[in-house]
Amino acid sequence: DAKTTQPNSMESNEEEPVHLPCNHSTISGTDYIHWYRQLPSQGPEYVIHGLTSNVNNRMASLAIAEDRKSSTLILHRATLRDAAVYYCILSNNNAGNMLTFGGGTRLMVKP
Amino acid sequence: DVKVTQSSRYLVKRTGEKVFLECVQDMDHENMFWYRQDPGLGLRLIYFSYDVKMKEKGDIPEGYSVSREKKERFSLILESASTNQTSMYLCASSFAGQKISTDTQYFGPGTRLTVL
Numbered sequence: 095d096a097k098t099t100q101p102n103s104m105e106s107n108e109e110e111p112v113h114l115p116c117n118h119s120t121i122s123g124t125d126y127i128h129w130y131r132q133l134p135s136q137g138p139e140y141v142i143h144g145l146t147s148n149v150n151n152r153m154a155s156l157a158i159a160e161d162r163k164s165s166t167l168i169l170h171r172a173t174l175r176d177a178a179v180y181y182c183i184l185s186n187n188n189a190g191n192m193l194t195f196g197g198g199t200r201l202m203v204k205p
Numbered sequence: 206d207v208k209v210t211q212s213s214r215y216l217v218k219r220t221g222e223k224v225f226l227e228c229v230q231d232m233d234h235e236n237m238f239w240y241r242q243d244p245g246l247g248l249r250l251i252y253f254s255y256d257v258k259m260k261e262k263g264d265i266p267e268g269y270s271v272s273r274e275k276k277e278r279f280s281l282i283l284e285s286a287s288t289n290q291t292s293m294y295l296c297a298s299s300f301a302g303q304k305i306s307t308d309t310q311y312f313g314p315g316t317r318l319t320v321l
Contacts, residue, residue: 130310137209137295137312138248192263193310195240195248 098182103200106172114167114199116182121162124186128193129156129167131178138181138195141167177203208232209313211296217319224283226316228296235301237279238310239263239271242293254279255301286320293317 099117106112129141142149142156149156155168169176181198212227238253250263252271260271272280297310
């Protein structure tokens with residue numbers, strides 16, 4: 095299974111952009127890149143996903159490297175509510191929609 | 206909005222007791238999942254089901270069983286609870302679309318189970 099590597103933790107100031115990196119050097123051509131986040135005392139929630147092109151939605155943007163070996167989740171203006179653990183996950187049809195969660199990045203947002 | 210609910214937020218049981226954790230989703234999703242989450246180990250898949258009465262083992266099925274009698278309900282059963290099953294249990298569901306790899310999983314709030 096393709097694995098992802100993320101920093102254990104990152105810090106950001108409120109109202110500033112945050113770039114959360116993820117390395118996935120063994121990604122295969124059919125793997126989608128998903129991001130989920132887990133707020134304190136809650137279950138994980140979907141943030142965004144992509145295959146090759148950069149993606150935007152109301153929560154965040156996903157920038158995918160041209161060789162697809164890394165990606166970056168971008169929060170354009172961090173708020174205190176964005177403090178969470180962010181998980182970068184690969185999935186493909188062969189795995190039957192199974193998501194393998196790694197350790198994630200704990201994002202701390204300072205006021 | 207998709208809603209996944211779990212029967213309890215907190216549960217305390219004694220060693221040897223039979224424990225039922227219930228999960229209900231209201232979006233007519235085919236797939237349902239049970240995970241446990243432990244500090245330093247992340248989320249680990251226990252069992253999943255892709256249809257009524259169907260079940261598949263995940264990464265750590267030992268000591269657990271599941272039941273899916275109705276599409277909206279997926280139960281996790283601890284036949285004889287042990288202290289090493291103290292954990293946060295998370296249920297999730299997803300729609301089985303044609304592009305499985307893009308299906309979003311929707312999670313419940315979790316049940317924190319303590320086995321004494």
